[in-house]
Amino acid sequence: KAAVHRICSGQVVLDLATAVKELVENSLDAGATSIEIRLKDYGAEFIEVADNGSGISPENYQGLTLKYYTSKISDFADLQSLSSFGFRGEALSSLCALGNVSIITRTKDEAFATRLVYDHAGVITSEEKMARAVGTTVSVGKLFSTLPVRHKEFNRNIRREYGRLLTILQAYALIGKGIKLVCSNQTGRGGRTTVVQTQGNASVKDNIVTVFGTKTAGCMEWLDLAVTESCYVEGFISKPGAGCGRAAGDRQFFYVNGRPVDMPKVAKLLNELYKSFNSLQYPMVVLNFILPTASYDVNVTPDKRKVFLHSESELMVALRDALEKVYSPNKY
Ligand code: ADP
Ligand code: MG
Numbered sequence: 001k002a003a004v005h006r007i008c009s010g011q012v013v014l015d016l017a018t019a020v021k022e023l024v025e026n027s028l029d030a031g032a033t034s035i036e037i038r039l040k041d042y043g044a045e046f047i048e049v050a051d052n053g054s055g056i057s058p059e060n061y062q063g064l065t066l067k068y069y070t071s072k073i074s075d076f077a078d079l080q081s082l083s084s085f086g087f088r089g090e091a092l093s094s095l096c097a098l099g100n101v102s103i104i105t106r107t108k109d110e111a112f113a114t115r116l117v118y119d120h121a122g123v124i125t126s127e128e129k130m131a132r133a134v135g136t137t138v139s140v141g142k143l144f145s146t147l148p149v150r151h152k153e154f155n156r157n158i159r160r161e162y163g164r165l166l167t168i169l170q171a172y173a174l175i176g177k178g179i180k181l182v183c184s185n186q187t188g189r190g191g192r193t194t195v196v197q198t199q200g201n202a203s204v205k206d207n208i209v210t211v212f213g214t215k216t217a218g219c220m221e222w223l224d225l226a227v228t229e230s231c232y233v234e235g236f237i238s239k240p241g242a243g244c245g246r247a248a249g250d251r252q253f254f255y256v257n258g259r260p261v262d263m264p265k266v267a268k269l270l271n272e273l274y275k276s277f278n279s280l281q282y283p284m285v286v287l288n289f290i291l292p293t294a295s296y297d298v299n300v301t302p303d304k305r306k307v308f309l310h311s312e313s314e315l316m317v318a319l320r321d322a323l324e325k326v327y328s329p330n331k332y
Contacts, residue, residue, distance in 0.1 A: 023037075029085050035180070162185075
């Protein structure tokens with residue numbers, strides 16, 4: 001049974017990026033305004049996510065690493081109006097099955113923090129008091145070490161895994177208004193390098209400047225569109241023909257109600273539209289779709305990156321119309 005769980009866990013936590021993404025989403029769900037991600041050897045050796053969120057109360061210490069345990073949803077109807085990132089209670093139980101998990105946490109009602117160590121079945125093996133500000137630190141050592149073949153492949157491809165992780169962290173960093181997100185990596189015995197960093201108290205525009213740099217940010221302009229009666233789109237996109245440097249297919253970030261998602265069809269639409277302006281590059285995009293929660297599902301793939309929009313084709317037509325109005329060919 002433990003072996004089955006390990007294999008299934010590998011499907012929730014697919015790679016380094018999903019592991020860290022799940023932890024960052026837990027921090028956001030806990031109301032954190034500061035999230036610090038520390039990696040050792042690009043995450044192969046050690047991953048740690050520390051936040052200043054609500055902390056975990058003692059009655060949840062054991063439950064939270066059990067499969068399908070979640071404190072965020074009480075009945076199925078809640079799924080319709082879901083605003084939190086997590087709701088399936090699979091991340092921590094999966095991480096326990098895949099690596100060495102420990103948690104340090106403190107709520108505002110406690111004078112001390114508690115450090116908990118979990119085994120691969122999610123059972124607490126040690127518990128001690130220690131000092132820490134209110135919030136939670138989750139550490140995962142040697143991710144995938146319980147799956148020898150996967151582990152080997154993970155170590156071999158660690159730089160690629162790390163690259164994907166940075167892109168995902170950028171997605172959260174860009175949209176996180178007023179959230180301070182810092183990621184650093186330490187290799188071997190070398191020093192620690194900060195690789196992603198946003199200030200707290202910043203707008204999306206400020207975040208674009210810190211993540212992409214001033215030059216790139218200067219090429220992007222604000223866009224807001226009422227696409228349909230129930231869909232509103234806002235964000236930043238490159239000015240067509242602004243000559244913003246390199247092709248930016250890897251700098252297209254889409255969100256639904258602030259949740260980073262993949263939107264290949266929207267990306268394709270934008271890229272085609274830009275091509276029709278004789279633009280040499282794909283546009284850089286940071287675009288948030290504001291939609292009623294009942295009009296889409298994010299629960300369709302394990303990593304929750306795919307979004308299923310009800311009436312997607314109508315929406316795409318309306319989006320194309322709206323964009324063509326803004327970017328009328330004679331404007332450029
Ligand atoms: P889910 O997020 O789907 O509820 P997880 O396995 O990711 O499931 O987390 C299980 C539970 O652990 C959460 O419901 C929450 O109660 C608690 N938890 C996890 N991380 C944090 C955190 N950083 N701060 C506060 N609570 C947390
Ligand atoms: Mg979660």
